[in-house]
Amino acid sequence: MKKIPRVAFFPDSFLEVNGVAMTSKRLIGYAKRHGYPYLCIHAGKKTETATDESVKYLSLKRSVVSVPMDEDLKYDPLFQRHTNRVLRELMEFKPDVIHITGLNDVSIVGAYLSWKLQIPMVGSWHTNLHEFAARRLTRMFRFLPQKTLDSMTGFAERKIMDGAVLYYKMPKVILSPNQELVDLLGKGTKRVSRIMTRGVDTDKFSPEKRTVHDDIFRFGFVGRLRAEKNVRLLADLEKKLLEAGKTNFKFVIVGEGNEREWLEKNMKNAEITGFLDGEKLSEAYANMDVFVFPSETDAFGNVAQEANASGVPAIVTNQGGPKFIIKHNESGFVAENFDDFVKYSLALMDNPEKLAVMKKQSRTNAMSSSWDAVFEAVYDAYREAIEIAEKQKAEKAEAA
Numbered sequence: 001m002k003k004i005p006r007v008a009f010f011p012d013s014f015l016e017v018n019g020v021a022m023t024s025k026r027l028i029g030y031a032k033r034h035g036y037p038y039l040c041i042h043a044g045k046k047t048e049t050a051t052d053e054s055v056k057y058l059s060l061k062r063s064v065v066s067v068p069m070d071e072d073l074k075y076d077p078l079f080q081r082h083t084n085r086v087l088r089e090l091m092e093f094k095p096d097v098i099h100i101t102g103l104n105d106v107s108i109v110g111a112y113l114s115w116k117l118q119i120p121m122v123g124s125w126h127t128n129l130h131e132f133a134a135r136r137l138t139r140m141f142r143f144l145p146q147k148t149l150d151s152m153t154g155f156a157e158r159k160i161m162d163g164a165v166l167y168y169k170m171p172k173v174i175l176s177p178n179q180e181l182v183d184l185l186g187k188g189t190k191r192v193s194r195i196m197t198r199g200v201d202t203d204k205f206s207p208e209k210r211t212v213h214d215d216i217f218r219f220g221f222v223g224r225l226r227a228e229k230n231v232r233l234l235a236d237l238e239k240k241l242l243e244a245g246k247t248n249f250k251f252v253i254v255g256e257g258n259e260r261e262w263l264e265k266n267m268k269n270a271e272i273t274g275f276l277d278g279e280k281l282s283e284a285y286a287n288m289d290v291f292v293f294p295s296e297t298d299a300f301g302n303v304a305q306e307a308n309a310s311g312v313p314a315i316v317t318n319q320g321g322p323k324f325i326i327k328h329n330e331s332g333f334v335a336e337n338f339d340d341f342v343k344y345s346l347a348l349m350d351n352p353e354k355l356a357v358m359k360k361q362s363r364t365n366a367m368s369s370s371w372d373a374v375f376e377a378v379y380d381a382y383r384e385a386i387e388i389a390e391k392q393k394a395e396k397a398e399a400a
Contacts, residue, residue, distance in 0.1 A: 005382045006037045008095035008119075010110030012102040013126075014042035016073045017275065018224075019302040020101060020126040023198055028055055030375040039093045041086055043076070043106055049089075058089050062105070069104070079105035080112075087113060095119055097382045101126055103167050111170050120389035122381050123171030124196055125181055126299060165189055172385035175378065177300035178321040192388065194381055199371030200305045207311030207363060209279070209286035217249040217349055220288030220312065222281070222303045223295065225257030225272075230317075232259065233294035233338060235266045240342045242268070246349060251292075254284050285310035289355065290348050291332070292341065293322055301325055308332070309366035313358040315344050331362040 011024035024040075031038040035054045044059030051057070060082045066074040086109055098114040098121045100107035107123075114121040165188035168174055174189060175196035176182045186193030212218075219237075223229050234251055241249060251270040253263065260272060276284055285291075291307035291314040301322030304314045308325070314332035316322035326332040333344040348355045 002379075002383065004036050005096040005379070005386060006039075006094060007031070007097055007099055007382060008039045008041065008090055008093060008110070009099045010041050010101065010106050012100075012104035012106045013073055014040070015044060017277070018073070019198070019300065022302065023126070024101065026199070026371055027375055027378065030372065031055060036379075037093075039089065039095060041089065041106065041110065043074075043079070047082070047085070056089075056093065058086065060085070060106075076105045080109060083109055083112065086110075087116075090117065090119075097122060097385050099124065099382070100171070103164055111167070115170065118389075120385040121171040122173045122175065122378075122385045123168050124175040124378075125168070125185060126177065172388045173381045175381055178324045181299060181321075192384060194377070194384075196378060196381075197369070197374055198300055198302055198305065199369045199374045200302070200309045200366050201371075202309045202363075202367055202369075204282055205285055205306045205309035205366075206282070207286055207359070209282040209310065211283050212287045215248060217246075218252050218288045218290075219249065219345065220252045220254070220285065220291050220307070221293065222254040222285065222291075222306070223293070225253070225255045225259040225263065227259065228295065228297045229257075229259075230294040230296055231257075231263060232266075233341065234270070234292060235263060236338065237292065237341055237345060238267055238269060241345065241349075244342075244346060246346070249349065252284060252288060254281065282310070285312060288312045290315060290345065292345070293317070294341065295322070296320055298322055304332070305366060305369060308362040309369075311359045311363045313348070313355070313362045315341055327361075327365060331358065331365045 013020040014024050028038060028040055032053050032055045038055045040055060041058045043062050045061065046059065047061045048059050049057060062074055062076040063078045065078060066076040069075050090113060098110050098119050100110045100121060100123050168185055169189045169191065171191060173192045173194060174185050175194055176185055177196060177198065179195060182193045182195050221234060225231050238251060249269060251267060253270055253272045254276050256275050263270060264272060273284065285307055291312045293301065293304050293314055293316045296317050296319035298320045304316055304322045304325045307314045308331050314326050315335055316326050318334050318336050323334045326334055328334045335341045335344060
């Protein structure tokens with residue numbers, strides 16, 4: 001029987017609304033359901049501890065000088081003031097392995113204490129920070145000549161990625177959501193690099209949640225309305241559909257962000273709902289006919305998988321993780337450029353028979369994505385990190 005490791009988990013995003021937080025909560029739910037000992041150290045509204053069966057939580061308050069990173073996610077430059085408090089918890093819990101999720105205040109404390117206490121570490125990659133930063137710089141400095149802008153953002157993207165690779169040399173095992181990142185980080189860090197996909201709740205996201213039965217064709221988007229999500233493509237797509245003579249359609253855009261006002265001003269047939277969750281989110285997905293996800297920076301793309309589970313084929317870019325989720329011409333399309341977004345959108349509007357087949361295939365593909373299988377692989381990574389550390393320790397003892 002496999003030994004169950006004691007895990008100290010340092011998620012950079014936990015109480016926020018995003019894919020990283022959702023995955024983190026599901027991982028903890030998996031540990032709780034199986035009775036596995038788990039310590040979750042995260043940022044919260046106040047500093048306190050709580051216990052829920054086999055899971056213990058340590059919430060740490062961020063300071064007033066915290067810097068906004070993305071909607072409700074922040075970075076606290078003073079977060080390391082909690083280090084001794086975290087150290088006491090670790091000494092009491094006695095973890096076999098530490099798990100960090102990125103390059104932010106919470107994980108930095110976890111990485112430091114992993115080194116200090118010589119506890120093996122697993123690092124999971126969830127967010128393409130280098131690409132996010134480049135997109136935001138592009139938005140901030142779009143008044144510059146294109147050549148200058150491309151040079152500046154390209155340099156920033158490379159340097160941020162170099163720094164991230166250096167940071168991820170600390171874990172014994174690295175987990176990434178798509179094969180491109182697995183290969184890139186494995187090569188750059190010389191560490192064991194494994195894949196960690198994400199599952200989908202096929203009960204929560206289901207075609208049965210559909211509540212509209214009219215003749216309006218609905219394109220959908222779910223996510224943060226920010227520059228790195230490339231959401232202005234939605235307005236460009238609407239314009240092309242109108243030029244093609246299409247009128248009986250609308251865009252259902254779910255999310256919040258600083259691009260919302262621009263979209264409201266520049267789209268004619270758009271319903272922007274703001275943030276949704278629970279049944280309202282499930283209904284929004286199921287009421288879509290085609291999901292349009294123009295982001296080029298997502299490491300995975302939970303929303304494309306949630307759309308498929310809802311019986312909605314997705315059109316995604318050929319950049320980042322979503323292209324690994326969507327099976328081209330089966331559960332959606334992988335677009336090489338903007339013209340492809342237009343072509344595939346029109347094709348599905350004009351061919352209801354093909355759309356019906358792709359809706360069924362989308363649901364079928366999503367049904368094979370099990371969260372339990374994902375987290376069993378994470379626990380295998382925990383064991384592998386422990387084994388690597390024990391082997392390295394033994395080799396050092398022999399050399400001495």
